[in-house]
Structure formats: structure tokens, C-alpha cells
Amino acid sequence: MQITAAALAQLIDATVEGDPDVVITGPARIEEATAGQITFLANPAYEHHLYQTMATAVLVSREFQPKTSIRPTLLRVDNVYETVSGLLQVYQQDQVATLPRQVSQHASVADSAVLGDEVRVGKFTVVCERATIGAGTVVLDQVYIGDGVRIGTNCLIHPGARILQGCVIGDNCVLHANAVIGSDGFGFLPDGEGNYRKVPQVGKVVIEDDVEIGAGTTIDRATMGATLIRKGVKLDNLIQVGHNVEIGPNTVIAAQAGIAGSTKIGANCRIGGQVGIAGHLTVADGTNLQAQSGVARHIKETNQALGGSPAFSYRDYVKSTILIGRLPDLYRRLARIEKKVNE
Structure with a gap:
């Protein structure tokens, strides 16, 4: 340009x-x-x-x-x-x-797939039966689009992304390299002999409009129903989103965070890198979580800033971090006081 x-x-x-x-x-x-x-x-x-x-x-x-x-x-x-x-x-x-709007001769597109106007499909990409891709969407090389997948208009799917059976992608979305949408949720039941039996994962993932998914991020399909990524969500690289999770509109999550199954995260949250959130929890709208925080309880009050593991008030977390640095000196002082008292 x-x-x-x-x-x-x-x-x-x-x-x-x-x-x-x-x-x-x-x-x-x-x-x-x-x-x-x-x-x-x-x-x-x-x-x-x-x-x-x-x-x-x-x-x-x-x-x-x-x-x-x-x-x-x-x-x-x-x-x-x-x-x-x-x-x-x-x-x-x-x-x-500048990318050519064409289907590569090296791509495999099922006869029942429906491609909108000016869709590009790159080399060695696979588009399976009954998949639909909206107008203006660019699918780069070596992407897998499973049976019945629906992708909206003006999306950009980077090389190596995997969108598995039945998942839905909205308009204006970006999936970076090697993102996996619709892998099986982590569902197993122990039997009487101490072995684990797989619980079938028959749901899907629904990603709404204007969402960006980072490289290597994995979003599991629901056991039943849908894992939901709402409009405007931005996910960094290497994030794990468990089955039946819901992430509210315009929430942003940094790299290496992990969200266990059936947790609901509100709108406009900001979640730092390596945050871990346990399953079956609710995180209120506007929550800010410091990097490496651990969430093991419901967060019911909106617009809180939290840190630590387990997470608590960010202001108290900062004070506690300072005090931890002073503990060795406080321990030595206490030992001297004990010695004088004993004498």
C-alpha cells in the first residue's frame, strides 16, 4: 500500500x-x-x-x-x-x-459445502460435508472445517486452525494458527474398578461476531448444548476454555489462562495471563483478575479487581505481597525477641 x-x-x-x-x-x-x-x-x-x-x-x-x-x-x-x-x-x-479470491486446486471441498462470494480457500484445506462459509471469508492453508460447520462473513482463518463438527463462527471473526474449536470436553466417569469411562460430548461451540481467538487456543465443545463465546470477546494464545463455558461480551483474556467446565464469565471482564478458574462458577461483569490468580469461588460483585490464589481484593493482594517480602526480617526480629524473653 x-x-x-x-x-x-x-x-x-x-x-x-x-x-x-x-x-x-x-x-x-x-x-x-x-x-x-x-x-x-x-x-x-x-x-x-x-x-x-x-x-x-x-x-x-x-x-x-x-x-x-x-x-x-x-x-x-x-x-x-x-x-x-x-x-x-x-x-x-x-x-x-491482495489475497486471491479463489479455491485452491489443492484444497478438498465437499460437494455439499456452500461457499459465499469471494471466499478464498487455501492449499490443503479440507471443507467437509454441509459446511457453509460466508461471503468474503478467507480460509488460509491447511485448515480443517468439519461437517456442518457454519462460518460467517468476512472472517479470517489462519493456517492450521481446526473447526470441528457442528461448530458455529459468526461474522468478522479471526482464528489464528492452530486454534482448535470444538475439541471434546474433558468428561470422564470412574467405574467400580477405578477406571475412567468417557462421557460423550455431543454439543458444539458457538462463537458470535467480532471475536478473535489466539494461536493454539482450544475451546471445547459442550457435553450437551453449546460452549458460548459472546460478541467482541478477545482470547490470547494458548488458552483453554472448557466445555459448556460461557464468556460474556467484550471480555478479554490473556495467554495461558484456563477456564474449567460450566463456568460463566460476565461481560467486559479483563483476565490476566495464567489465571485459573475452577468449574461451575460465576464471574461477575467487569471483573479484573491479576495474572496468575486462582478463582475457586463465585465472584458476585461487579467491577472488582482481584489478585492472588485464591483471589481476593487486589489492593489487599498487593499489600500482602509486600509483607511476604518482609517475612524473613520479621522472623529474625521475632527470634531475637524470643531469645531476650527467655533470658
């Missing part, structure tokens, strides 16, 4: 300061940018890079005042981070738009 600073400024509602005719070919970090690239300055800690960067253009806030002369053209905007996010989305969409 090549665009002049003036044209880009119109696109992102920016004010140009410098040469409006310079051509921008792509984004880069301010420390690494070269001629033709655009970068940004939002954190003052990176300002010194501005005076050395070889970038052609830099996004800055409208209030920013450089301390000395600079080489790049400046594009002044109201909110740098929001503008960068939107700009990266434009470049990503441009990359996807």
Missing part, C-alpha cells in the same frame, strides 16, 4: 506538518523505521528516537512540541494510540485484500 501523507491525513483526520507529498509504504517502530515508513510517538520515553529516526512520517499528538528540528513529516492527531490501531487495521485489510 502506497499513500501520500496528505491522503493519509484525510483518512485519519490528521493535520500535516511538513511535506504533504511524501509517500508512505508501511508502518514501523520508531527505533527501526526507514525511509518510506510511518511510525508514531505517544510515550515521552521514546521522544529521543524522534530526532534520530529515518522514518518518512510520524504520528504525534496535536499538543506535542519537538525540542529541536526533525526530519520526518508530522501527522498530528487527537489520540495517537487510537489512530495507530486504526492505521494498522487499514494496512492489515490491505494485505488480506
Whole structure:
């Protein structure tokens, strides 16, 4: 994608300061940018890079005042981070738009599968019987789409993803490499001899619109009914979502978190990395969980910040962490006091 600073400024509602005719070919970090690239300055800690960067253009806030002369053209905007996010989305969409809208001759698509307009199916991808893929969706190489799967419009399915029988994906969703949707839930019953007998998992996974699933993340199908991922949820890499879990709208979960079966997580929650949540629990709307927290009870009050294992008030968790660091010294002091008392 090549665009002049003036044209880009119109696109992102920016004010140009410098040469409006310079051509921008792509984004880069301010420390690494070269001629033709655009970068940004939002954190003052990176300002010194501005005076050395070889970038052609830099996004800055409208209030920013450089301390000395600079080489790049400046594009002044109201909110740098929001503008960068939107700009990266434009470049990503441009990359996807260049992909050919065709079914590879090396793909295997069942005769009963239904593909919408401008669907791309990559090499060595398998689309099984009665699967449907909505218009504009891009399915890259080596993806497996099982029997009766339904995928909405304008989705992007990265290489190696597996969407198993009967699962449903909404519109505008992104599944990253090796995500697994619809693996069996972890259901076993002990018999009288101490062996475990598998409980059939006959439900499905339903993912609503505007959801993003990270690489290597696994979402188990329900024992019965559906595991539900609501609209706008964002899941990081390497997350385990158990059977019959429900994750509420616009909740975000960081890498390596694990959610056991039949737990319901509310809307607009923020869950840190390596958080573990036990099964059959309810987590209230707006809950914030510090990384590596463990949740073993219902969280009923909304908009709480929690940390620790088992999780409790984040403010108390921070105080407790500080006190733990002081325990060796407190122990030595107590030993000295005991010695004096004994004497």
C-alpha cells in the first residue's frame, strides 16, 4: 500500500506538518523505521528516537512540541494510540485484500459445502460435508472445517486452525494458527474398578461476531448444548476454555489462562495471563483478575479487581505481597525477641 501523507491525513483526520507529498509504504517502530515508513510517538520515553529516526512520517499528538528540528513529516492527531490501531487495521485489510479470491486446486471441498462470494480457500484445506462459509471469508492453508460447520462473513482463518463438527463462527471473526474449536470436553466417569469411562460430548461451540481467538487456543465443545463465546470477546494464545463455558461480551483474556467446565464469565471482564478458574462458577461483569490468580469461588460483585490464589481484593493482594517480602526480617526480629524473653 502506497499513500501520500496528505491522503493519509484525510483518512485519519490528521493535520500535516511538513511535506504533504511524501509517500508512505508501511508502518514501523520508531527505533527501526526507514525511509518510506510511518511510525508514531505517544510515550515521552521514546521522544529521543524522534530526532534520530529515518522514518518518512510520524504520528504525534496535536499538543506535542519537538525540542529541536526533525526530519520526518508530522501527522498530528487527537489520540495517537487510537489512530495507530486504526492505521494498522487499514494496512492489515490491505494485505488480506491482495489475497486471491479463489479455491485452491489443492484444497478438498465437499460437494455439499456452500461457499459465499469471494471466499478464498487455501492449499490443503479440507471443507467437509454441509459446511457453509460466508461471503468474503478467507480460509488460509491447511485448515480443517468439519461437517456442518457454519462460518460467517468476512472472517479470517489462519493456517492450521481446526473447526470441528457442528461448530458455529459468526461474522468478522479471526482464528489464528492452530486454534482448535470444538475439541471434546474433558468428561470422564470412574467405574467400580477405578477406571475412567468417557462421557460423550455431543454439543458444539458457538462463537458470535467480532471475536478473535489466539494461536493454539482450544475451546471445547459442550457435553450437551453449546460452549458460548459472546460478541467482541478477545482470547490470547494458548488458552483453554472448557466445555459448556460461557464468556460474556467484550471480555478479554490473556495467554495461558484456563477456564474449567460450566463456568460463566460476565461481560467486559479483563483476565490476566495464567489465571485459573475452577468449574461451575460465576464471574461477575467487569471483573479484573491479576495474572496468575486462582478463582475457586463465585465472584458476585461487579467491577472488582482481584489478585492472588485464591483471589481476593487486589489492593489487599498487593499489600500482602509486600509483607511476604518482609517475612524473613520479621522472623529474625521475632527470634531475637524470643531469645531476650527467655533470658
